[in-house]
Amino acid sequence: MSIDEIAKTLIKSGNRLKGVSDAEIDHIEKEYLLKLPLTYKRFLSLMGRGAGKFMQGSSVFYNELFELKNGCEELISENHITNFEHKNSFVFYMHQGYQCAYFICLTQTDPPVFFFSESETTNGFYEKEPSLSSFFFNQFRMSYP
Template sequence: MNSILQINDVYDIASYLKGKGMELEPCTADEVISLEDHFKLTLPQVYKDFLLLMGRGAGSYMRGTNVFYKDIFLLSSYAEETIRESNLKPLPSDAFVFWMHQGYIYAYFVMGSDNPPVTVFYESGEIIEFNTLFEFLKSELHLDGFVNIVG
């Protein structure tokens, strides 16, 4: 009998990964504050939760993707370069690029909510939208081959 996995928040993602033997490496509260100070903004709560649970690494979850603390400071400049080179529409002025895969796919959210929508864009111009940051993070479990998620 197959059990249905319910993933309702970032804490459930972390719990699931730990249960699969993944070693999660959290950011410190000071590191999260340093990000906010550097970018002169207040990060959404869901993103802070992600950082405080696994912001420096999460085993094979999102391995090979630039999403962890050491990369975050440069992602906006990489995205802007790709946008210029590919003649894409500029990012909104309040966009925060938090995710990059192999230099040609980027994800950002716009400030203004604790669980903002996420836009993923490819250098080809393709765009994928997620209703919330949490839905994006949950989808990464599926894309990384961990689970088929219901709900």
Template sequence: MSRFVHNLIEMGVTCSHQISGCTVKEVEEVVRYAGDFRLPDHYLAFLSLMGHGAGQLFRGTSIYYPEPLELNDYAREFAEDDDPDLVTEGRFFFAHHQGYQLYYFDSQHDGVFMHSEGEGQARLIAVDFMRLLQQEATCQAGASVTGYTGKECECAGTSR
């Protein structure tokens, strides 16, 4: 993961002073909140190294601590009130984009999924969390070099 952080800086996505990790206590708090759900090792490393922020990485997406401590409850309320197609059992919701796109891990699959309000079925957006990080970094590096392109960034499923 430290190599990935170095690459973020090289790509111009962040500067070293913008990278802020969670404390051991904060990571433990996320693990406790997840309960019996086993969080991916790369996600835990992400929290440790970048859990409070990493420059433009995930710009516009609420992923940084303490956001993950509220998202499972938010997803349940969202499913009850706004989108009954959203299944919350066996999942850990760790991020959202503007409240209508929810990112989660599924206990039956190593991938990262995104549920968008009104679309019904969630979609696999990355084979694992490390790949999600790489995709997001690539999207943001392109945006920082070329400016806003309006092109779809597969990693976040939103136009940048």
């Protein structure tokens, strides 16, 4: 399911989506010196400021984006994680301070998502989803079973 399909389904379910502007997306790219993948830009433009009940309780929206990398680095330090890809990575998700996820900004339109959770028995980050769109789709499925 694409970001657009998720957005349409959320709207049909009565959720109000609030996107960010192109200028705000440019600000993120300039702040982090990265070129964000198209799938993520689409997510931001459609629902980057909120999407009703979708991902409620997770830090994934624009108002918290600039704090996520520091929060994730703190989580990494506390758990002695050594396999975090710093170069070209963008932390886009945290949940309740014990989970975080990032993708690598290269040439991919829909990059894989790397994930860490204190509640899992992994030794660091692992590829949770083969694509960013599948990550958002699975978050959607958890919000709307």
